[in-house]
Amino acid sequence: MTGACGSLGDVPRSGAEARRRLQQAALELYRERGFDQTTTAEIAARAGVNERTFFRHFPNKREVLFDGEADLRAALMEAVAEVPDGLQPLEVLLCAFQKAGRILEENRPFSEPRLAVIAATPALRERELAKAAWLTEAVAEALRRRGVTGRLADLAAHTGWAAFHQAAQAWIDDPSQSLDAHLRQTFDDLRTLSGAG
Incomplete structure (x- = not known):
C-alpha cells in the first residue's frame, strides 16, 4: 500500500x-x-x-542495549533451581550458565558488537556493572533457595559471575570454540586455582 x-x-x-x-x-x-x-x-x-x-x-x-535483563535474571534463577541435587555450588552455577549461555550464542551477531560498544563507553560500562550486580544477587538468592548458606551463596555467585564474564569474553575473542567450551575451561581454571583440580 x-x-x-x-x-x-x-x-x-x-x-x-x-x-x-x-x-x-x-x-x-x-x-x-x-x-x-x-x-x-x-x-x-x-x-x-x-x-x-x-x-x-x-x-x-x-x-x-540492556533489553531482556529481567528475562535473563528469570532464566538464570530457573536454571539454578533446575540443576539436580547433589552438586557443589560452583558446579550448579556451571550448569546454569551453560543453559543461560545459549541465549548469548543464539544472539551472537548482536552480543559481540554490543560488548564492544559497552567496553568503549564509560556510561555503558557503569550500567553494565549495575546489571552484573543485580544478576549476581539473583544468582545468590537462587543458591540460597537450594540451601547454600548466605555467605557461601554470595561468594559462589560473585565467583561464578566473574567466570561467566571471562568465558563470554574468551568466546568473543576466540569464536573457534563454543561458549560452552569456554565456560567449561574457565570453571576448570577455577578448580585449578582452588587446588581442587
Missing part, C-alpha cells in the same frame, strides 16, 4: 519487530558515531519509526 508517505512495506508490523529494529539501529549508530554522539531521533529514523515509538519501547538510549 502506498500513500503520501510512500510505501508502508518497511514499517514494523508489531511491537516486537519495532523493538528489534530499534536495537539494531542503535547498535549500528553507536558503532559508527559513538554512543554520546547518537540521538534517540537518529535511532528512530534509522529504524524507520518515529521518536515517540522509541520512547514507547525504551526510557532512554542507554537501555536499548
